[in-house]
Amino acid sequence: MDLVGRTIRELRAFLDRGEVTSEDLVRAYLDRIEGWNPRINAYITVTAELALEMARAADRRIRSGQAGPLTGIPVGLKDLLITEGVRTTCGSRILEGFVPPYDGTVVARLRQAGAVFLGKLNMDEFAMGSSNETSAFGPVRNPWDPERVPGGSSGGSAAAVAAGLAAAALGSDTGGSIRQPAALCGVVGLKPTYGRVSRYGLVAFASSLDQIGPLTADVADAGWVLEAIAGHDPLDSTSIDRPVPALRDLQPEVRGLRVGVPREYFIEGLDPEVEAAVRRAVGVLEDLGAEVREVSLPHTGYAVATYYLIAPAEASSNLARYDGVKYGLRVAGEDLIDTYRKTRAAGFGPEVKRRIMLGTYALSAGYYDAYYLKAQKVRARVAEDFRRAFQQVDVIACPTTPTPAFRLGEKVDDPLQMYLNDIFTIPANLAGLPGINVPCGFTAQGLPMGFQLLAGPFEEEILLRAAYAYEQAAGIKRPKPALG
Amino acid sequence: MAWEMVVGLEVHAQLLTDTKIFCGCSARFGAEPNSQVCPVCMGLPGALPVLNRKVVEYTLKVALATHCRVAPFSRFARKNYFYPDLPKGYQISQYELPILEHGWLEVTGADGGAKRIGITRIHMEEDAGKLLHPETPGADYSLVDLNRACVPLIEIVSEPDIRSPKEAAEYVRRLREILVYLGVCDGNMNEGSLRVDANVSVRPKGETRLGTRTEIKNLNSFKFLEQALAYEAERQIDLLETGGEVVQETRLFDTQKGITLSMRSKEEAHDYRYFPDPDLPPVVIDPAWIERVQADLPELPDDKRRRFQDEHGLPAQDADLLCQSRDLADYFEAAVRLHHNPKAVANWIMGYVLRELNKEGAPPITEAPVTPEHLAGMLDLVRKGEISTNIAKTVFDEMWATGKPPEVVVEEKGLRQITDTSAIEALVDEVLARNPKEVEAYRAGKTKLLGFFVGQVMRATKGKADPQAVNRLVREKLGAGP
Ligand SMILES: [Zn+2]
Numbered sequence: 001m002d003l004v005g006r007t008i009r010e011l012r013a014f015l016d017r018g019e020v021t022s023e024d025l026v027r028a029y030l031d032r033i034e035g036w037n038p039r040i041n042a043y044i045t046v047t048a049e050l051a052l053e054m055a056r057a058a059d060r061r062i063r064s065g066q067a068g069p070l071t072g073i074p075v076g077l078k079d080l081l082i083t084e085g086v087r088t089t090c091g092s093r094i095l096e097g098f099v100p101p102y103d104g105t106v107v108a109r110l111r112q113a114g115a116v117f118l119g120k121l122n123m124d125e126f127a128m129g130s131s132n133e134t135s136a137f138g139p140v141r142n143p144w145d146p147e148r149v150p151g152g153s154s155g156g157s158a159a160a161v162a163a164g165l166a167a168a169a170l171g172s173d174t175g176g177s178i179r180q181p182a183a184l185c186g187v188v189g190l191k192p193t194y195g196r197v198s199r200y201g202l203v204a205f206a207s208s209l210d211q212i213g214p215l216t217a218d219v220a221d222a223g224w225v226l227e228a229i230a231g232h233d234p235l236d237s238t239s240i241d242r243p244v245p246a247l248r249d250l251q252p253e254v255r256g257l258r259v260g261v262p263r264e265y266f267i268e269g270l271d272p273e274v275e276a277a278v279r280r281a282v283g284v285l286e287d288l289g290a291e292v293r294e295v296s297l298p299h300t301g302y303a304v305a306t307y308y309l310i311a312p313a314e315a316s317s318n319l320a321r322y323d324g325v326k327y328g329l330r331v332a333g334e335d336l337i338d339t340y341r342k343t344r345a346a347g348f349g350p351e352v353k354r355r356i357m358l359g360t361y362a363l364s365a366g367y368y369d370a371y372y373l374k375a376q377k378v379r380a381r382v383a384e385d386f387r388r389a390f391q392q393v394d395v396i397a398c399p400t401t402p403t404p405a406f407r408l409g410e411k412v413d414d415p416l417q418m419y420l421n422d423i424f425t426i427p428a429n430l431a432g433l434p435g436i437n438v439p440c441g442f443t444a445q446g447l448p449m450g451f452q453l454l455a456g457p458f459e460e461e462i463l464l465r466a467a468y469a470y471e472q473a474a475g476i477k478r479p480k481p482a483l484g
Numbered sequence: 485m486a487w488e489m490v491v492g493l494e495v496h497a498q499l500l501t502d503t504k505i506f507c508g509c510s511a512r513f514g515a516e517p518n519s520q521v522c523p524v525c526m527g528l529p530g531a532l533p534v535l536n537r538k539v540v541e542y543t544l545k546v547a548l549a550t551h552c553r554v555a556p557f558s559r560f561a562r563k564n565y566f567y568p569d570l571p572k573g574y575q576i577s578q579y580e581l582p583i584l585e586h587g588w589l590e591v592t593g594a595d596g597g598a599k600r601i602g603i604t605r606i607h608m609e610e611d612a613g614k615l616l617h618p619e620t621p622g623a624d625y626s627l628v629d630l631n632r633a634c635v636p637l638i639e640i641v642s643e644p645d646i647r648s649p650k651e652a653a654e655y656v657r658r659l660r661e662i663l664v665y666l667g668v669c670d671g672n673m674n675e676g677s678l679r680v681d682a683n684v685s686v687r688p689k690g691e692t693r694l695g696t697r698t699e700i701k702n703l704n705s706f707k708f709l710e711q712a713l714a715y716e717a718e719r720q721i722d723l724l725e726t727g728g729e730v731v732q733e734t735r736l737f738d739t740q741k742g743i744t745l746s747m748r749s750k751e752e753a754h755d756y757r758y759f760p761d762p763d764l765p766p767v768v769i770d771p772a773w774i775e776r777v778q779a780d781l782p783e784l785p786d787d788k789r790r791r792f793q794d795e796h797g798l799p800a801q802d803a804d805l806l807c808q809s810r811d812l813a814d815y816f817e818a819a820v821r822l823h824h825n826p827k828a829v830a831n832w833i834m835g836y837v838l839r840e841l842n843k844e845g846a847p848p849i850t851e852a853p854v855t856p857e858h859l860a861g862m863l864d865l866v867r868k869g870e871i872s873t874n875i876a877k878t879v880f881d882e883m884w885a886t887g888k889p890p891e892v893v894v895e896e897k898g899l900r901q902i903t904d905t906s907a908i909e910a911l912v913d914e915v916l917a918r919n920p921k922e923v924e925a926y927r928a929g930k931t932k933l934l935g936f937f938v939g940q941v942m943r944a945t946k947g948k949a950d951p952q953a954v955n956r957l958v959r960e961k962l963g964a965g966p
Contacts, residue, residue, distance in 0.1 A: 080530075081530075082528075082529065082530040088529070088530075090529070095529070098529070100523075100528065100529070100530070101523070101528075102523050102528070102531075104530055199530075199532060200530065200531070200532050201530040201531075202530055203529040203530045204529075204530070204763075206762075207762035207763050208762035234534065235532060235534060236532050236534075237532065237533065237534050237535065237763060237764050237765055238532075238762075238763065238765065313759060314759075314762055316564075316757075317562050317564050317573070317574050317757070317759070319573075320564060320566065320572065320573025320574055321527045321529070321571060321572045321573045323566060323568075323573060325568045325571075325628070326526065326527070326571060326628075327528070336568065340566055360757065363564070363757035363758075363759050364755055364757060365755045365757075368757075368758075368759070372759060
């Protein structure tokens with residue numbers, strides 16, 4: 001029986017029927033990781049022993065009839081999720097040797113659910129990047145073409161799921177960091193509403209934008225994982241106390257669903273193959289009985305600039321704690337200030353430094369009003385665009401990324417080009433809305449493409465239902481990348 | 485030229501909540517270093533702050549006691565700077581939208597009348613940790629204790645309404661009194677529960693514009709506060725009178741030399757890059773919450789002083805002294821409830837109880853060996869004539885030393901007053917018989933000798949006779965008299 005590359009639901013059925021044990025599963029995944037990770041570099045840390053131990057515990061639980069939906073399912077965690085006893089690097093040298101003494105809320109919830117942790121997944125340093133090339137642990141390669149990037153910053157998470165190195169993975173999305181790599185690797189990536197999932201134990205990049213979410217083989221799996229990790233957490237003041245809808249039994253039903261297509265998302269620079277694929281996907285929804293109409297999100301053009309003030313500003317403060325005093329890297333200097341300088345100079349990569357400087361500048365006395373405050377005002381306008389649009393439609397359909405996966409090194413020296421990769425994903429973060437990338441075919445070159453669905457706040461159920469209906473109807477095959 | 489000093493004060497007060505402002509760790513003072521810490525107050529990656537509602541409640545109490553307006557909507561902001569005692573690299577404070585504004589306190593002005601000192605704002609924030617410098621000579625490291633990190637503080641910023649070191653000290657004294665009365669701060673300046681920074685400038689009398697100010701940090705006693713302000717104003721006046729200029733800067737008070745020294749100039753001042761903390765939603769205060777806090781508010785010092793004058797008929801000075809702490813005032817009232825002579829109770833407390841309490845190593849008043857019941861009981865004995873006022877002093881000292889109730893002390897020590905007239909009469913006769921010359925002199929008009937005879941009789945009874953009875957009997961026996 002081929003165990004890797006299966007959905008959570010398939011694995012659940014195997015486990016519940018006793019056809020395989022979680023230990024069998026984990027061994028199969030660990031074998032595959034051992035074979036492929038050296039080429040893909042999706043994992044920074046593989047926790048083989050921990051995984052086997054957790055698998056055996058899960059098997060006991062399954063045998064005693066206590067299994068939950070994720071019990072015994074092998075998953076990978078983006079390496080900015082705090083894991084007790086397992087080093088957490090954030091893809092950075094500055095956290096060298098940092099082994100957290102606590103579990104983040106989402107990690108604790110997965111542990112309680114009986115999920116098995118295969119390891120910690122590679123990412124852009126501190127989640128700053130769209131190609132996974134800023135990781136201090138080397139770039140992740142796209143399983144569909146190892147010369148290409150997997151996207152970022154959750155590049156390891158997307159590549160692992162695409163390559164069958166994890167049944168599912170968790171990532172985080174600040175400006176598209178789940179949806180963009182999901183699109184480039186041909187998997188489903190869901191960014192929940194801001195406040196839906198606790199950020200306690202998510203190493204902060206930009207606190208008002210960050211949100212944890214699943215990357216999975218298909219839409220239904222995303223619902224399964226989200227249901228397990230979502231919900232109010234008293235340890236995160238920005239988590240919202242709202243019931244989590246049932247997401248494990250989605251109906252592929254979109255008749256009468258109003259689908260908006262924002263004209264501002266079909267612009268110059270959008271790859272024609274991607275555009276055609278997205279329009280085909282919208283056509284599928286229409287064929288299923290959805291009402292498609294054009295909508296306008298007039299402030300879309302300001303989103304990237306707004307994001308690149310707010311996110312770096314918050315990051316400049318969030319990353320101040322990495323000073324060599326308490327944990328992680330310390331490069332001793334002449335005195336205290338020199339130690340700070342040397343530690344941070346050695347510990348952070350160039351992209352992180354660039355954003356710390358950008359953010360520090362945007363918050364400086366005399367510039368705050370012109371940059372940070374103005375950006376907050378524009379952010380409110382962007383959110384208002386969506387609020388109005390969602391009075392007319394239930395979901396918005398648009399591209400996830402302007403292009404399919406690009407080549408390693410192609411944009412790494414051109415930050416502006418790199419930043420434009422997130423042009424279609426950033427607005428949902430600014431507005432705090434849920435969004436999902438759904439695979440929608442392959443380019444002539446065989447690279448995966450995805451389209452994005454967005455919904456109003458806390459409308460994950462509608463979002464997943466629409467995505468699921470599309471996925472079922474489109475019948476897009478999930479060919480495995482021809483690794484090696 | 486006549487100069488005027490202009491002072492505004494920033495007071496940091498540590499709040500007495502059980503737990504810290506943004507995590508569940510104990511906020512108590514004096515534990516083993518780094519024994520009261522968690523991922524949040526250690527600033528570990530991924531940890532997030534959650535506001536302790538008790539801190540808001542305590543701050544609301546302060547609002548009501550200082551006539552501040554409560555903002556229905558306020559925000560926490562991050563104050564960014566690097567220092568090893570600051571684990572996150574920023575302090576969570578409030579900046580643009582503080583929780584309280586526009587309050588005032590009353591002090592005694594230069595003319596002796598009441599003077600209002602405006603309170604610009606009061607905001608909530610977290611404390612930093614503490615650096616410990618090893619005593620080993622040549623040690624090239626310091627240690628960090630994060631027990632204090634994340635302990636709740638409020639910062640109380642006054643208007644520049646203060647015009648003298650005396651006014652400044654009184655303002656802090658009044659403020660401290662209120663905070664202690666409310667039970668929100670222990671007011672301990674030595675341990676840093678109350679820290680004072682001062683903004684000082686001078687200007688020619690009559691000028692309305694403010695001069696260039698300096699900020700003096702960490703004035704940790706009333707004495708240092710007054711000394712530092714007096715010195716700094718003098719320094720600035722000297723500068724201006726000799727053609728110099730005051731530089732806007734932060735200065736430190738050297739308590740040894742009694743002078744202020746430059747710490748850093750305006751150019752070297754930090755740019756704290758304040759911005760709203762995205763981890764904490766706005767603090768929204770429901771008016772019903774303020775009402776609940778109001779209902780639980782204890783009587784405030786000024787109200788109590790007024791009531792002590794009106795209700796107990798005490799002179800202003802007595803009321804002032806007795807109301808300096810809530811415990812002392814409570815002690816007084818507990819005693820007055822049992823012995824209905826407020827002035828007598830006040831005199832005994834001010835004269836004897838406070839004398840004992842001010843001694844080195846004395847217990848707090850709540851643990852005084854002479855309880856209000858004992859004091860009232862003793863005064864009852866005096867009123868009933870069972871002991872004299874003089875004997876009462878002995879009884880008091882004995883009660884303080886042993887903690888025994890007055891009846892027991894009187895009984896054990898045999899201090900009960902001799903009220904048997906025939907016994908006293910016999911003693912009077914004896915004294916008169918022993919001192920014929922004095923008797924003669926008295927009868928010849930030297931009436932001052934009355935005290936001499938009374939004293940002799942009292943001595944013979946070891947003070948236990950009722951002095952009034954002795955007085956009366958001596959006069960009777962001497963026959964004639966004034
Ligand atoms: Zn703590």
